Amino acid sequence: GITRHYKFDIKMLNVTRLCQTKSIVTVNGQFPGPQITAREGDRMVVKVVNHVQYNVTIHWHGIRQLRSGWADGPAYVTQCPIQTGQSYIYNFTITGQRGTLFWHAHISWLRVTLYGPIVILPKRGLPYPFSKPHKEVPIIFGEWWKADTETIINQAAQTGLAPNLSDAFTINGLPGPFYNSCSAKDTFKLKVKPGRTYLLRLINAALNDELFFSIANHSLILVEADAVYTKPFKTNTVLITPGQTTNVILKTVQHFPNATFLMAARPYATGPATFDNTTTAGILEYHNQSPTKATTEAKKLPLLGPSLPIFNDTTFARKFSKKVRSLANSKFPANVPQKIDRKFFFTVGLGLSPCSQNQNCQGPNNTKLAAAINNVSFVQPNTALLQAHFFNQSNGVYTTDFPANPPFKFNYTGNPPSNIMVSSGTKVVALPFNTSVELVLQDTSIIGAESHPLHLHGFNFFIVGQGFGNFDPKKDPAKFNLVDPAERNTAGVPAGGWVAVRFLADNPGVWFMHCHLEVHTSWGLKMAWIVMDGKGRKQKLPPPPSDLPKC
Numbered sequence: 001g002i003t004r005h006y007k008f009d010i011k012m013l014n015v016t017r018l019c020q021t022k023s024i025v026t027v028n029g030q031f032p033g034p035q036i037t038a039r040e041g042d043r044m045v046v047k048v049v050n051h052v053q054y055n056v057t058i059h060w061h062g063i064r065q066l067r068s069g070w071a072d073g074p075a076y077v078t079q080c081p082i083q084t085g086q087s088y089i090y091n092f093t094i095t096g097q098r099g100t101l102f103w104h105a106h107i108s109w110l111r112v113t114l115y116g117p118i119v120i121l122p123k124r125g126l127p128y129p130f131s132k133p134h135k136e137v138p139i140i141f142g143e144w145w146k147a148d149t150e151t152i153i154n155q156a157a158q159t160g161l162a163p164n165l166s167d168a169f170t171i172n173g174l175p176g177p178f179y180n181s182c183s184a185k186d187t188f189k190l191k192v193k194p195g196r197t198y199l200l201r202l203i204n205a206a207l208n209d210e211l212f213f214s215i216a217n218h219s220l221i222l223v224e225a226d227a228v229y230t231k232p233f234k235t236n237t238v239l240i241t242p243g244q245t246t247n248v249i250l251k252t253v254q255h256f257p258n259a260t261f262l263m264a265a266r267p268y269a270t271g272p273a274t275f276d277n278t279t280t281a282g283i284l285e286y287h288n289q290s291p292t293k294a295t296t297e298a299k300k301l302p303l304l305g306p307s308l309p310i311f312n313d314t315t316f317a318r319k320f321s322k323k324v325r326s327l328a329n330s331k332f333p334a335n336v337p338q339k340i341d342r343k344f345f346f347t348v349g350l351g352l353s354p355c356s357q358n359q360n361c362q363g364p365n366n367t368k369l370a371a372a373i374n375n376v377s378f379v380q381p382n383t384a385l386l387q388a389h390f391f392n393q394s395n396g397v398y399t400t401d402f403p404a405n406p407p408f409k410f411n412y413t414g415n416p417p418s419n420i421m422v423s424s425g426t427k428v429v430a431l432p433f434n435t436s437v438e439l440v441l442q443d444t445s446i447i448g449a450e451s452h453p454l455h456l457h458g459f460n461f462f463i464v465g466q467g468f469g470n471f472d473p474k475k476d477p478a479k480f481n482l483v484d485p486a487e488r489n490t491a492g493v494p495a496g497g498w499v500a501v502r503f504l505a506d507n508p509g510v511w512f513m514h515c516h517l518e519v520h521t522s523w524g525l526k527m528a529w530i531v532m533d534g535k536g537r538k539q540k541l542p543p544p545p546s547d548l549p550k551c
């Protein structure tokens with residue numbers, strides 16, 4: 001591979017959406033942010049210079065970061081933030097991955113506007129396992145707030161209540177025709193020619209919503225998920241959770257010259273809370289140099305939106321996620337761990353926690369909303385976990401007693417226990433190098449059943465099983481798919497159900513795992529795995545770069 005250099009200048013930009021102008025944090029004054037492109041095997045060197053009043057970090061979501069954990073990016077996990085006026089060079093090599101991923105800020109809620117695509121092409125000379133598309137187009141879903149999001153999340157932290165919902169969803173930064181907008185430029189347009197194939201690189205960068213996506217009168221063929229090739233399957237609707245990326249092939253048809261169709265996305269929502277049930281849309285616009293007589297006919301077609309599943313269509317969600325399978329052939333094998341060293345059972349869900357002194361919480365009995373894994377709501381440390389680990393300074397920063405099982409059992413899909421208070425702490429699981437792990441994630445349904453897109457840094461995991469109700473350790477493992485399960489970095493824990501994943505801990509470092517619904521991360525639905533160094537030279541994490549920011 002070659003080395004590719006990028007410079008990210010973090011600066012403010014005035015942007016008008018929904019008829020209002022506000023100042024947002026951007027990379028290089030671009031919104032959405034710039035695409036970075038590489039081939040598998042390339043080294044990426046990205047210099048990030050912070051010119052804004054906020055502390056920032058950038059995370060390369062889904063990049064495995066093999067022995068380059070210092071470049072992963074989550075604030076207070078692998079690095080201290082880059083402060084105003086400072087810079088940091090992220091340096092990593094892309095190994096064994098090809099497809100679409102994305103980069104985003106990983107501190108507070110700054111990823112609301114700080115995001116952009118990562119496109120990883122196959123090594124030079126290697127073809128895609130599907131026919132070469134005429135054109136490739138990133139389609140990034142996002143969320144837009146008219147108000148300042150840092151103010152919103154800080155206020156929510158003060159009151160312990162849920163933060164305000166977004167005002168719109170967006171496609172490539174644009175809300176589209178279903179919102180009250182002041183400009184036709186507020187709609188994303190994809191110009192296509194008839195009878196061609198297009199590779200759409202779908203990225204869900206929204207903060208808090210899983211999304212259904214569809215294009216009227218067209219079907220899509222899913223060929224890749226989270227930068228891993230999949231067995232192709234045809235679908236009218238794609239479900240994509242925050243943190244997930246998916247490549248789909250769009251075949252334009254011959255008989256629609258100069259016609260237009262809507263593409264649209266809106267939430268798949270299962271939680272108890274209210275949510276933004278609005279629709280973002282873009283336009284698929286056919287262009288044809290030599291219009292035929294079909295033209296006049298086609299133009300008469302009304303601009304119809306695609307039909308999308310209803311907002312809480314969990315049956316669709318489950319069927320869809322089951323259809324995503326690894327290619328699992330000789331060229332692209334699925335290396336599912338077959339023998340397991342450690343098993344973990346984690347409950348994920350919401351709860352309440354006591355209000356701290358500087359807060360004015362409005363929950364019952366002076367409590368605030370919280371979220372937890374195995375009833376532990378993660379407390380962000382004041383320094384980076386990775387530094388503390390690497391320099392043997394864990395004292396007072398973290399403890400390695402994160403529970404392998406929930407502290408008490410209850411019916412996770414029945415009535416919640418009477419006590420829904422969670423505990424808190426900066427607890428991690430430490431794993432010896434090359435431990436093979438099986439992890440079952442069970443939705444607790446406390447304060448309502450809810451789907452949680454759990455994201456693991458530093459690894460892909462194989463989604464070997466999923467189901468509704470309570471996980472049954474006696475019966476369910478017999479049904480695991482150990483042959484061609486989806487290999488992803490983000491898995492939806494089904495609302496009122498469970499998902500089982502496996503991964504090999506072959507990457508030394510500290511690896512964050514959290515719900516990619518940003519509001520749940522803020523409430524503590526996060527933890528970290530420490531993977532210890534192995535014996536060999538290539539099994540150790542090298543020391544940090546000299547410009548690693550200090551806290």
Ligand code: C2O
Nearest residue numbers: 061074243455512
């Ligand atoms: Cu996409 Cu921890 O993040």
